[in-house]
Amino acid sequence: MIAPGEASHNDVILATEHLSRVVGGVTLVNDVSVEIHTRELVAVVGPSGSGKSSFLRLLNRLDEPTSGTVTFEGLDYRLIPPRELRRKIGMVTQRAYLFPGSVADNISFGPRQRGEEMPPDEIDGLLVHVGLPGFSDRNVANLSGGEAQRVSLARALANSPTVLLLDEPTSALDQEAKIGIESLIEKIVQQSQLTCVLVTHDFEQASRVADRVMVFQAGRVLRVGSATEVLHA
Amino acid sequence: MLNMFFRGPLQLGIAQAAVTALAAMIVVLLARSRNIHLESDLALALLRGAVQIVAVGSILGILLRSPRWTGGLLLAAMILAAGTISRRRAKGLPAAFEISTYAIACGAGSVIAVMTLLGVIDTAITSLIPIGSMLIANAMNTNGLTLNRFRADVIAHTGEIETALALGAAPKQSVAPYSEASFEASLIPAIDSLRSLGIVWIPGVMAGMLLSGASPFYAAIYQFVVVAMIFTASGLTSLVSTLLIQTHAFTPAEQLVIRPGLAIQ
Ligand SMILES: Nc1ncnc2c1ncn2[C@@H]1O[C@H](COP(=O)(O)OP(=O)(O)O)[C@@H](O)[C@H]1O
Numbered sequence: 001m002i003a004p005g006e007a008s009h010n011d012v013i014l015a016t017e018h019l020s021r022v023v024g025g026v027t028l029v030n031d032v033s034v035e036i037h038t039r040e041l042v043a044v045v046g047p048s049g050s051g052k053s054s055f056l057r058l059l060n061r062l063d064e065p066t067s068g069t070v071t072f073e074g075l076d077y078r079l080i081p082p083r084e085l086r087r088k089i090g091m092v093t094q095r096a097y098l099f100p101g102s103v104a105d106n107i108s109f110g111p112r113q114r115g116e117e118m119p120p121d122e123i124d125g126l127l128v129h130v131g132l133p134g135f136s137d138r139n140v141a142n143l144s145g146g147e148a149q150r151v152s153l154a155r156a157l158a159n160s161p162t163v164l165l166l167d168e169p170t171s172a173l174d175q176e177a178k179i180g181i182e183s184l185i186e187k188i189v190q191q192s193q194l195t196c197v198l199v200t201h202d203f204e205q206a207s208r209v210a211d212r213v214m215v216f217q218a219g220r221v222l223r224v225g226s227a228t229e230v231l232h233a
Numbered sequence: 234m235l236n237m238f239f240r241g242p243l244q245l246g247i248a249q250a251a252v253t254a255l256a257a258m259i260v261v262l263l264a265r266s267r268n269i270h271l272e273s274d275l276a277l278a279l280l281r282g283a284v285q286i287v288a289v290g291s292i293l294g295i296l297l298r299s300p301r302w303t304g305g306l307l308l309a310a311m312i313l314a315a316g317t318i319s320r321r322r323a324k325g326l327p328a329a330f331e332i333s334t335y336a337i338a339c340g341a342g343s344v345i346a347v348m349t350l351l352g353v354i355d356t357a358i359t360s361l362i363p364i365g366s367m368l369i370a371n372a373m374n375t376n377g378l379t380l381n382r383f384r385a386d387v388i389a390h391t392g393e394i395e396t397a398l399a400l401g402a403a404p405k406q407s408v409a410p411y412s413e414a415s416f417e418a419s420l421i422p423a424i425d426s427l428r429s430l431g432i433v434w435i436p437g438v439m440a441g442m443l444l445s446g447a448s449p450f451y452a453a454i455y456q457f458v459v460v461a462m463i464f465t466a467s468g469l470t471s472l473v474s475t476l477l478i479q480t481h482a483f484t485p486a487e488q489l490v491i492r493p494g495l496a497i498q
């Protein structure tokens with residue numbers, strides 16, 4: 001046994017085995033078996049409708065697998081209470097879906113669900129981290145798309161997750177905001193020792209940031225490997 | 234004017250029904266001119282309503298001479314019927330019939346029971362049935378409004394709800410803004426009834442009591458009593474249906490089951 005503090009880069013933190021989801025006779029995710037290692041950034045690429053989002057929603061159990069298993073930190077995730085699982089496996093989606101109110105209200109949402117009130121300086125620190133210093137009291141109604149996505153990222157980080165799922169976090173943004181969010185994600189993954197699964201339809205983005213790339217097609221994993229191996233195969 | 238041509242109560246009644254049905258048809262024609270088609274819905278509803286109420290009128294005639302306990306039985310049957318009708322308003326929601334019946338039974342049933350025990354509602358069938366049915370009908374409408382609004386709001390906000398779940402929120406917490414909104418919205422009719430009582434609205438009970446020769450003062454007070462009971466029954470119903478629907482909206486693994494793809498009507 002390795003103590004949690006000594007976790008090496010090669011430890012498997014999240015794994016799926018023969019994971020499938022069928023809805024109304026349609027197979028959205030088809031027999032996916034992958035291992036994701038601690039502090040790795042895995043990109044999931046593939047054409048629109050190939051089941052990338054469906055796969056991601058199985059990883060934090062927003063949807064229920066029809067068959068197969070997901071193992072998180074060595075444990076079948078059905079044994080972990082859903083709220084605890086979702087706190088540890090954070091998620092950021094294409095649209096920010098901020099809750100009405102201030103930026104600070106949004107950042108402190110996760111901890112507040114467990115009865116923890118986030119100190120203001122911690123909120124400010126997180127906002128500096130995502131490049132929005134002094135935004136704490138701003139109303140979310142007045143944010144640009146890029147700013148909203150940064151708040152959404154900070155809101156997920158406020159839960160101190162160990163894994164972060166990102167579902168096309170830059171595809172609703174203009175070029176400039178997209179580059180900003182992309183480098184922010186890279187910085188966060190390095191600094192906070194996060195494991196990250198990034199869904200993107202942008203092969204360039206995948207090869208820029210990912211350690212490994214999974215190619216999805218029709219709900220199946222077509223190829224897995226380093227960006228150069230997979231994208232130029 | 235009609236009573237100049239129709240003498241007997243039966244002929245007069247039929248003539249009055251015909252005139253009001255005609256007025257309803259005019260509304261349908263007006264709606265048609267704006268491309269809203271109500272005709273098949275309304276024709277059926279009018280016919281159904283007329284047949285049902287005439288049947289109930291005949292049954293009441295028999296019941297007036299029955300023992301008092303039959304009143305309770307009839308009210309229970311009405312609650313079941315109300316649950317069935319409400320279910321159709323809540324198509325696509327899980328356990329709609331159970332939730333509706335339970336909410337109406339809790340809301341209207343408990344008010345009827347307590348107020349009858351206290352002597353606010355007389356146990357005579359002539360009083361228990363009309364007042365009881367009024368409470369049940371209002372509870373049913375409130376329940377329909379609650380579930381309808383809840384479904385619409387949840388479907389329009391699945392992104393926000395699943396974001397809250399993904400941040401570790403309890404299911405109940407993730408839909409709290411929408412269950413609160415549906416509770417409030419469903420009570421607007423009952424609150425407006427209370428507020429407009431006597432000014433915009435001199436309702437049936439008072440009219441009936443005046444017709445049967447009660448003192449206007451007592452008739453007025455009792456009308457307030459009825460509208461206050463309607464509000465209480467509606468409020469309880471909506472409270473129970475929001476509580477129930479927000480638990481049925483999720484799987485045991487805390488996944489949202491109400492989604493845009495579900496049958497909407
Ligand atoms: N709840 C659902 N029921 C039925 N089909 C769905 C559902 N969710 C997604 N789909 C379908 O599954 C396929 C995969 O969708 P998705 O995972 O969103 O793909 P991607 O994220 O790769 O674009 C699509 O064809 C989509 O229409």
Ligand SMILES: [Mg+2]
Pocket residue numbers: 052053054167168
């Ligand atoms: Mg997608």
